[in-house]
Amino acid sequence: MKKKKKGTAQKTCDCSELADWIALYIENEAPSEMRKEIILHLQTCRSCATFVRTLRRTIAYCQIETDWDLPADAHDRLWQRLKDILTTED
Amino acid sequence: MAESKSLQLAVPGLPVSDEELVRRVQKGNSVAFEELVRRYERKVYNIAYRILGNEEEAVEALQDTFLRAYRFIPRFRFKSSFYTWLYRIATNVSLTRLRRRKAQETVSLDEPVKNTDDLVFDLPDTGQTPEQAFQQKRLREKLQEAVKSLPEDYRAVVILRDIEGLSNEEVSKILKISIPAVKSRLHRGRLALREKLVKFL
Numbered sequence: 142m143k144k145k146k147k148g149t150a151q152k153t154c155d156c157s158e159l160a161d162w163i164a165l166y167i168e169n170e171a172p173s174e175m176r177k178e179i180i181l182h183l184q185t186c187r188s189c190a191t192f193v194r195t196l197r198r199t200i201a202y203c204q205i206e207t208d209w210d211l212p213a214d215a216h217d218r219l220w221q222r223l224k225d226i227l228t229t230e231d
Numbered sequence: 232m233a234e235s236k237s238l239q240l241a242v243p244g245l246p247v248s249d250e251e252l253v254r255r256v257q258k259g260n261s262v263a264f265e266e267l268v269r270r271y272e273r274k275v276y277n278i279a280y281r282i283l284g285n286e287e288e289a290v291e292a293l294q295d296t297f298l299r300a301y302r303f304i305p306r307f308r309f310k311s312s313f314y315t316w317l318y319r320i321a322t323n324v325s326l327t328r329l330r331r332r333k334a335q336e337t338v339s340l341d342e343p344v345k346n347t348d349d350l351v352f353d354l355p356d357t358g359q360t361p362e363q364a365f366q367q368k369r370l371r372e373k374l375q376e377a378v379k380s381l382p383e384d385y386r387a388v389v390i391l392r393d394i395e396g397l398s399n400e401e402v403s404k405i406l407k408i409s410i411p412a413v414k415s416r417l418h419r420g421r422l423a424l425r426e427k428l429v430k431f432l
């Protein structure tokens with residue numbers, strides 16, 4: 142018996158649709174129907190799953206980034222320039 | 232009664248709010264400005280450094296930002312938070328420098344662009360060894376390189392939103408672009424960043 146491709150209970154998006162929706166999905170702003178379809182697609186499509194995983198990791202790396210320290214003389218040089226304007230205008 | 236030159240705490244033990252400090256600066260208390268500098272110099276430096284990708288230029292941008300902030304603080308109207316306003320100045324100062332530098336670079340193309348793509352990098356999976364500390368440091372450098380190579384429009388959004396952790400609304404105010412524009416630039420920036428980092432992920 143031939144299986145019907147469409148009309149099954151669970152609908153999935155295709156790869157190009159996923160590309161359109163991924164921004165919303167990543168930000169948790171995708172409507173729930175869309176979200177379900179994306180999740181289903183990610184379970185069945187290896188390349189999209191890899192894409193989403195690496196995109197999430199990219200974002201995570203940005204988010205765990207901590208501030209760089211000020212270079213050694215940066216603070217003093219800043220004060221040096223500020224001192225001039227702060228004292229002259231007092 | 233003249234306001235004391237020293238920093239007075241509104242409530243003993245609690246730090247004075249940025250807004251209160253701004254009010255004091257507007258009344259001529261420069262000590263209050265020094266406190267604002269102390270609070271934000273590192274953040275401002277980081278925004279500048281990430282946009283410019285160069286320490287010395289970032290240090291200069293840091294100075295320019297606070298000099299400008301001091302000049303324009305009398306006009307601050309408390310419509311946004313102080314730091315949003317300050318980050319806007321920092322971002323503008325940095326982007327202006329970046330554009331100026333790029334304009335100069337197009338004239339002299341002798342210097343080859345540093346290519347770091349051949350630096351193979353593996354993520355540590357477990358434990359905390361000196362080797363891993365080294366790896367982590369290198370990942371930071373990788374990220375810094377990748378951010379630095381993003382197109383300008385995306386770069387500022389990714390820095391402010393993902394790295395500095397500001398909201399869409401704040402980024403929209405800082406860059407004076409709409410929230411949908413923030414979201415779309417953020418997404419494109421993230422995609423571009425992923426492209427550059429994918430082999431390390």
Ligand SMILES: [Zn+2]
Nearest residue numbers: 155156186189
């Ligand atoms: Zn797919």
